[in-house]
Every structure is written in structure tokens, then in C-alpha cells.
Amino acid sequence: MTPSTASPSQAEQPEQTGGWVPTRALGRAVLLTGLLLIAGVLLGRVDLVVLAAPFAIGTAYALRRRPAAVPQVRIATAEGNLVEGGELAGRITVGNPDSVDYDLAVVRSRTSPWLRVDRVTIAGVAVAAAAPEAGRSIADRPLVTAVPAGEVVDVDLSGTARRWGRHSLGPAGTQASAALGLLVSPPVVTEAIQVSTYPVTDPFDAVEAMPRAAGLVGAHHSRRPGEGGELAGVRVFAPGDRLRRIDWRVSLRARQLHVAATLSDRDAEVVVLLDVLAEAGRSGGVGGTASVLDTTVRAAAAIAEHYLHRGDRVSMVEYGPAGRRLRPATGRRQFLTVLEWLLDVHPQSSPHELYDSVLGSQMLSSDALVVVLTPLLDERSAQMLARLAWSGRFVVAVDTLPIDLTPPRDRGWAEAAHRLWRLDRDTMVRQLREHGVPVVRWAGAGSLDEVLRDVARLATAPRAGAR
Numbered sequence: 445m446t447p448s449t450a451s452p453s454q455a456e457q458p459e460q461t462g463g464w465v466p467t468r469a470l471g472r473a474v475l476l477t478g479l480l481l482i483a484g485v486l487l488g489r490v491d492l493v494v495l496a497a498p499f500a501i502g503t504a505y506a507l508r509r510r511p512a513a514v515p516q517v518r519i520a521t522a523e524g525n526l527v528e529g530g531e532l533a534g535r536i537t538v539g540n541p542d543s544v545d546y547d548l549a550v551v552r553s554r555t556s557p558w559l560r561v562d563r564v565t566i567a568g569v570a571v572a573a574a575a576p577e578a579g580r581s582i583a584d585r586p587l588v589t590a591v592p593a594g595e596v597v598d599v600d601l602s603g604t605a606r607r608w609g610r611h612s613l614g615p616a617g618t619q620a621s622a623a624l625g626l627l628v629s630p631p632v633v634t635e636a637i638q639v640s641t642y643p644v645t646d647p648f649d650a651v652e653a654m655p656r657a658a659g660l661v662g663a664h665h666s667r668r669p670g671e672g673g674e675l676a677g678v679r680v681f682a683p684g685d686r687l688r689r690i691d692w693r694v695s696l697r698a699r700q701l702h703v704a705a706t707l708s709d710r711d712a713e714v715v716v717l718l719d720v721l722a723e724a725g726r727s728g729g730v731g732g733t734a735s736v737l738d739t740t741v742r743a744a745a746a747i748a749e750h751y752l753h754r755g756d757r758v759s760m761v762e763y764g765p766a767g768r769r770l771r772p773a774t775g776r777r778q779f780l781t782v783l784e785w786l787l788d789v790h791p792q793s794s795p796h797e798l799y800d801s802v803l804g805s806q807m808l809s810s811d812a813l814v815v816v817l818t819p820l821l822d823e824r825s826a827q828m829l830a831r832l833a834w835s836g837r838f839v840v841a842v843d844t845l846p847i848d849l850t851p852p853r854d855r856g857w858a859e860a861a862h863r864l865w866r867l868d869r870d871t872m873v874r875q876l877r878e879h880g881v882p883v884v885r886w887a888g889a890g891s892l893d894e895v896l897r898d899v900a901r902l903a904t905a906p907r908a909g910a911r
Contacts, residue, residue, distance in 0.1 A: 463630075464511055470626040473503045506624040511544040514629045515591065515620045519553070521613060521639055525783075526605050528644040528730040532559055534583075534601040536616045538591055546591040546620040551599055553583045556611035558729060559639060561603035568598075591620065606729030608643035608741055610787050612636040642783045644730060645746040677705050713757045713772055713809050716744050719818035719825050720764040721798075723791035725846040736819045739844040741786050743817055743886045748782045760785055763818075763828065764792040767802040799828050813838050815892070819845040820883075826872050833881045840892060841876065841883040 480496030483489070516539035526532065538549050555561055561583040564571040571587065589597050605611070614636035620629045678694050681701035689703040718740055725735035734742075748758045752774060759772035760782060770785045808814065814837050818825045832839045851862035873883050884892060 463514075464622070464627045465630070467621070467626055467628050470503070470623075473499050473626070477503065502624075503626065506626050509544050509623075510627065511542045511546070511620075511622045511629070513542040515539065515546065515549055515618050515632055516541060516596075517551070517616055517618045517632050517634045519614045519616045519634050519637055521637065526639060526641045528605060528608050528641060530605055530641075532561070532601070532603045532605050532639070534561075534613050534639075536599040536601065537596050538589070538599065538618050539596040540591040540593055540620070543593050544622055545593050546622050547625060548588050549591050549597070549618050549620040551587045551589065551616065551618045552585070553601075553614055553616035554636070555583050555601075555613055556639075558605065558607040558609065558641070559603060559611050559613060560606055561601045563602040565600040565602070566597065605639070605641040606732075607727060607738075608641050608787065610638045610640055613639050640784070640787055643742045643745045643786060645749050646742060678702050679705050712751075713759070713812040714747070714751045715759050715761060715772075715808055715812045715814045716747055717761045717763055717803075717814055717816040717818075718744055718789060719816065719822075719828075719844075720762055720789060720792050721794065721825060722819060722821040724819060724821060725849055733848070734846060736821075736844050736846065737789065737791060739846070739886055740817045740819075741789055743842060743844065745783060745786060747815055747892075749779055752776070752779045752782075758782065759812075761802065761808075762789065763798060763802055763816075763825070765794040765796075765798065766792060767798070797824065799824075799831055803828065803832065808832075808837060810836060813840070816841045817844050817886075819843070820869060820872060821845070823872075826876060829876055829881045830879050833879055839881050841881055842892070843873075843883055843885045847885075 477496045477499040480492050480499070484492030484496065516537075518537045518539075520535050520537070522533035522535075536551055536553060538551055540546050540549075564582050564587060566587060566589050583601050587599060589599070591597050601613075615633050616636075617631055617633040619631045621627070622629075678691055679702065681690065681695075681703050685703045691702050691704050694702040720737070720740075723735060723737050725738075726733055727735040727738050744760065748760070751758050755774060757772040757774050758778060760768075760770040762768040768785070768788070770782065773781070814832060816829060816832075816839060818829070818841060820826060820841075820843060829839060829841050851858040876883055
């Protein structure tokens, strides 16, 4: 990473009011010189005075030029969006604004556990380091470098972003030493910066079947006649029909103008509802085990990317105490907005009923397809799904509970309680299906194909009692 590619995401240290202070080495040199001189004078021994001369001359020589300005430190990251498993590139810059060289500067930084720094380069030279201990980054260790007068030294950090979210890089601090180690600067600390890491989107695809398309333009075939590419039949010419729609073969046989009727192509609205009432499982980052929240966020990103790429309108709703929501929109800008919105998702427990405050009347379009990402760990989540189905919404429940979730082995009744809980949860899933809520486990591409076909078939089927 070169200075020209430095990101605006950077932090500098606050103003320092303290100055350079003497070290213990200076105190020992002064003390030893004074004791030798006093002893030589009192005892009348010239050899003690001669022995003290090198210490006095060396100390005076080292202090002939004393630094006045404290070192400067700044931390920054490279430009571009960071995705789970992507390469992390950070830089800590240590500057010497003084006219006196710094003998050495000790640099140390804190990093989030999800930002693994495994390579450090100082002034273009790779620093050899042993493999870091579990949960510890190389950047957490002290790094030492010399800083000449009026120059800066770059400490480049390279590694991997292991999990989605907003992670802290820093704070970073430095402390310099000058005058042959006789003077030391006060610690200079810069604030941490936030590194936004987007969730990785697994390859996802779904059938074109949608329960109802409500927009004016789009990629889905609606049931309404209009300008589109899907043939709906042939009918008699009427005022307002375009001449290019005339079917001349049928018109010559019937001796009356007929036109080809088509169905309009319309977009659909997809509402991705994230259940954040509970968290289960342990997150191992990208390539490791996935918790409920990991599966929920990654699945939401994949579903949003798929439907936004097809031109549909996608909105996000959080089923939790905060009730965050993202308005429906289309296009790449909406996808980037969705990714930023997902970075702030975190589990939130609440003792209150949340349906009316989060999913009250007129908050969801009646034509929207509601994809609910839920682990079904809270009874209120099942009640929310049932109420959405009863209100006439097109609902698809996606089970985000990890398959390999196991109870603790060190407790006697844990395994039996876990089996009972599993049976109770399976009963809940069957009851939801009986109420018309399809429940499918998230499995990446094609997870919702069969369910979407069933929902679209039910939406186009004639209702009971209709003539």
C-alpha cells in the first residue's frame, strides 16, 4: 500500500502537551558520575575522577542536541470494500517532526479478534515473526524501528478479515527514545478506526416464480395484460392497440383485425425480515462454523443481491426491539446500502411482544414476498409468522439454526433436555406448515425454488367460493 492509496479512514493522535523526560539510564549516569567525583575529591584520589570523566563526557555528548517535538502517529486502511476472507491492508505511520534522530520508536497496536494480522513490513522490510498464539495478532506485539529526523516510517499490516461487521483497527501508540536512550517521549496514542467488512454472499439463485408482481416494469410476468414478452392470446383489435401487434394470419381467416395480447412484465417487492431475538452457535469466521446470526446475515445478503440484480425492489426489516428497517429500492446502490445496513445487525432480546410495533398495519405491502430468516428459537417468532400468514401476506420462513448445534456434554440432563427441545421445535415447524407457512432450511443456491413455486401456485389459484 502506497501513500497515494491511503483511505480517508484514518486517525491521528490528539495534541500532546507533555515533553521529553529523562530515563533511568540518565539517572544512573548522573548518579554514578556524581558519586565518583565526590569520592575522588574527599579521598584525594585522581583515578576516581578520571574514571568519572567518560560518564560525564558521554552524557554531555548525548545531550548536546535534545529533541523538542513528540513523535506523530497515524493509522489508516487501504481503499475499497472489504469482504469476509479478503485481504486486510493497514498502515501505521510514525513521523519525526524534529531535527534530531530518534534512536528507536516502539509501535504497538490493538486489533479486533476478527482482523487477523499475520504479516508486518517496516519501511519495506518484512519482519519475521513466529505464528501468533490463538486469538492474538502480530500487530498486538511491540514493533521497534528507528526514525530519522524529519522523516516518517511506515509499518504495513497485512492479514485477513475473518468475519463480517464493523471491526476496530487500533488504537495505535508509539513511544520514542533519543539522546542515546537518555530521553524518552511521552506515549502518543491515536484513536482506532472502523474497518467495515461485508458478509460474503454465497451463490444463490431462485426461480422466476413470484406470488404477485405489483410494479410497472420488471422481469416477472404478471397476470395483468400489457406491454410485455409473454403471449397471453389473440383478441379482436380495439382502439389504442398498436399496429405491430396485429396478427395477420388470424385476421385474414376471421376477416376481422386481431392482435396478439401479451402480459406485462412487472417488478416485485421482496421484504427480507431478520429475526434477531436470539443467537445460537459459535461463530468461527469465514470458513469456520456459522452461528445463527452469521447464517442470517449472509443469507440476507445473498437473497438481496439476487433479486436486486433482477430489477426487483428489496427492503430489509429487523424483528427486534430496535425495529430497524430499510426502505424498498432497486439497483446497485440499494445493494451497497443493504450491505452497510447488515453490518449493524446484532442479537437483541426483549420481554415484550414486538409484532404491532415492528410489523403493524400498513408497514408491509400486501403484494410483497416476505422472506423471514429465523432460527425459530423464540415462540414469538412462530406467532409472528402465523400472523403474517393470517393477514394474507406471502410468507416464506427460512430456518437459520445450525445443523451441528449440540448441547454441552458436561451436564447430566443437557442431552435429554436438548432432545425434548428438538421435538418441541419440530412440532412448532409442523404447526406453521399446517397454517400455510412454508419452512425451508437455508442451503444456498436453490434453497427457495420449490417453496417459491408453491407460493406462486397458491397465489394464482382461484379462491374458494369465487365464480
